[in-house]
Each structure stands twice: as C-alpha cells, then as structure tokens.
Amino acid sequence: MTPHAAAREHHAPVTVRAPAKVNLGLTVGPLLDDGFHDLATVYHAVSLYEEVTATATEPGSGITLEVVGEGAAGVPTDDGNLAWRAAELVAEALGVRPDVHLLLAKGVPVAGGMAGGSADGAAALLACDTLWQGALHRDDLVPLAAALGSDVPFALHGGTAIGTGRGDRVTPVLARGTFHWVVAVSDVGLSTPEVYAECDRMRAGRPVARPEVSDELMAALRAGDAAALGVALSNDLQAPALSLRPSLHGVLDAGAAAGALGGVVSGSGPTCVFLARDDEHALDVSASLADAGVCRSVRRAVGPVHGARVVATESVLR
Ligand code: C5P
Numbered sequence: 001m002t003p004h005a006a007a008r009e010h011h012a013p014v015t016v017r018a019p020a021k022v023n024l025g026l027t028v029g030p031l032l033d034d035g036f037h038d039l040a041t042v043y044h045a046v047s048l049y050e051e052v053t054a055t056a057t058e059p060g061s062g063i064t065l066e067v068v069g070e071g072a073a074g075v076p077t078d079d080g081n082l083a084w085r086a087a088e089l090v091a092e093a094l095g096v097r098p099d100v101h102l103l104l105a106k107g108v109p110v111a112g113g114m115a116g117g118s119a120d121g122a123a124a125l126l127a128c129d130t131l132w133q134g135a136l137h138r139d140d141l142v143p144l145a146a147a148l149g150s151d152v153p154f155a156l157h158g159g160t161a162i163g164t165g166r167g168d169r170v171t172p173v174l175a176r177g178t179f180h181w182v183v184a185v186s187d188v189g190l191s192t193p194e195v196y197a198e199c200d201r202m203r204a205g206r207p208v209a210r211p212e213v214s215d216e217l218m219a220a221l222r223a224g225d226a227a228a229l230g231v232a233l234s235n236d237l238q239a240p241a242l243s244l245r246p247s248l249h250g251v252l253d254a255g256a257a258a259g260a261l262g263g264v265v266s267g268s269g270p271t272c273v274f275l276a277r278d279d280e281h282a283l284d285v286s287a288s289l290a291d292a293g294v295c296r297s298v299r300r301a302v303g304p305v306h307g308a309r310v311v312a313t314e315s316v317l318r
C-alpha cells in the first residue's frame with residue numbers, strides 16, 4: 001500500500017455544518033479605497049445550514065466540487081466557489097496537495113443575502129483542516145476566512161456578534177434567549193456588489209457618517225426582548241435592495257400584515273426575515289406569508305446558533 005493510500009484510509013470523509021446569517025442591524029459607512037465599505041453590523045446566526053463534506057481523493061487529482069440542494073444549479077463548481085478557494089488556502093497553509101472532493105449540500109437560499117456562499121467557505125476551511133489533520137487552530141482559520149470574504153469569519157464564529165471593518169472583524173455580543181424567525185425566500189437572487197453600488201448611487205453627494213451599531217438594538221439583545229428587537233431591526237442595504245427589486249415592498253408589507261414583530265431585508269437581499277414572538281407565532285406568520293403568495297418559499301429558523309462545526313467524520317447526508 002502506498003503511503004498516500006494508507007493515509008487516505010485514516011482520512012474518513014469529514015462533514016461540517018455552517019449557519020446562515022441575518023444582519024439585525026447593518027450600517028454602511030463610506031466607500032473605502034479598496035472598493036469595500038466600512039461597516040458596523042450585528043450578525044446573528046440562524047438555523048439554516050450549509051453542509052460541506054470533504055473526502056480525500058487520489059494523489060494529484062486536485063479539487064472536485066459538487067453541489068446539491070435547492071438552487072444548486074446556480075452555484076459555481078469551480079474556483080468561483082468559496083469552498084474551492086478555502087480548500088486551496090488550507091492546503092497552502094498546511095503544505096499539502098489539495099486532493100479533495102467537496103460535496104456542498106445547500107440549505108441556505110442562494111444569492112439571498114444570508115451568506116450561504118460564505119458558510120460554504122467557512123465549512124470547507126474546517127472540513128479540509130480536519131480531513132488533512134492539520135489542526136489549524138480556529139484563530140489560524142480566521143485570517144483565511146477573511147481572505148475568502150467579508151462574512152466568512154462570522155460563519156466560523158456563529159452566535160450573535162458585531163462585525164466591523166469590511167464586516168470581517170467579529171466581536172461576540174451578549175444576547176439573551178432564542179429568537180424565532182420566518183424567512184421569505186425570493187425567486188431570483190440579488191448581486192451583493194450591485195446592491196452596494198445602488199446604495200452609493202442613492203446617497204451620492206451626501207456626507208456618509210461613520211457606521212455605528214444602534215443602542216436600541218444592543219439593549220434589546222441584552223434583554224432578550226423580541227418585541228424591542230423587532231422594532232430595532234435596521235439595514236442600510238434595504239432601500240437599495242427595494243430600489244432594485246420593488247416587489248420586495250410587497251413581501252415586507254405581507255410580513256407586517258401577518259403580525260410579525262418586525263421585518264427587514266436580510267443583508268443585500270432579496271431574502272426578507274421576520275421576527276416572531278415564539279415558535280407558535282412563527283408558524284402563524286409563516287402560514288400567512290405563504291398564503292399571501294409574495295415569495296417562492298417560507299422557512300422558519302431560530303437564532304442564535306453556533307458557527308461552523310464538524311458534525312460527522314462520515315457523511316451524514318441523506
Ligand atoms: O467580501 P465579499 O466578497 O462578500 O463582498 C462582495 C462584494 O460586496 C464586494 O465585492 C463589494 O462590492 C461589496 N462589499 C462592500 N463592502 C463591504 C462588504 C462587501 O462594498 N464591507
């Protein structure tokens with residue numbers, strides 16, 4: 001048996017699950033020279049997950065990638081996928097060859113503003129490190145995550161956290177209790193750069209303040225007060241997302257009419273999220289939203305949940 005074959009025997013497939021995010025508050029500051037905006041955001045990880053399974057392949061076979069689940073057809077299966085780039089970064093950091101098959105099972109709306117692609121990147125970092133027994137510490141993975149994208153460090157981290165800089169500097173916040181969300185998924189995604197560009201266009205000529213997280217939002221989280229949190233939800237990318245996709249007004253109105261405590265476009269959209277009092281209320285809101293016929297599908301989720309985690313060293317995909 002060759003050494004590689006022997007190594008492979010010990011390298012059972014590794015499955016990592018990473019969560020979607022909602023931005024409870026997102027303040028977009030000035031456009032910086034690097035093409036990114038200075039942000040202050042409160043990330044909240046919710047129970048919609050991406051699962052990435054990394055399986056060792058023949059030496060020299062390189063990276064292969066397969067995507068299954070809702071919206072899979074629109075997801076790149078080459079180095080345009082953050083999971084692919086994550087495998088390259090981990091291999092480089094460990095000095096090993098990236099011979100791996102990555103299977104992505106999508107549970108987060110594609111191009112929906114919930115950072116599904118970022119979750120794939122975070123999950124693949126952890127899956128490849130575990131597969132190659134690199135034992136990179138979580139702290140070692142954070143710079144690799146930040147190199148992949150602004151939301152990737154948070155997908156590793158999970159929970160509820162403030163994001164500053166491009167969104168890649170993550171600090172945990174104190175949040176009490178569990179919040180119940182209803183997620184309205186649109187038919188067609190929105191491009192994040194286009195939504196940021198629309199944001200710049202809409203406020204051209206006006207001074208842009210330094211971004212800050214709102215005190216009301218932080219107080220609601222500390223108190224675990226869902227009603228106060230519903231009122232405090234805010235997102236500077238909501239107006240540009242609505243400008244590019246006016247039909248989202250109908251989704252937000254339907255959520256309000258359904259009795260949600262609050263609703264907001266998630267990140268750069270077009271997914272909209274609505275806060276409910278509890279599980280039963282979330283069921284009511286989701287039924288009303290589904291009846292309103294304003295979105296492709298309605299999902300329920302809770303938050304906060306943990307960040308990227310190994311869930312199995314054999315595939316758990318069913
Ligand atoms: O970091 P990520 O690749 O997710 O960003 C996608 C795009 O979103 C960027 O190319 C940029 O156009 C925009 N963006 C931004 N400011 C940020 C984060 C993202 O303008 N802080």
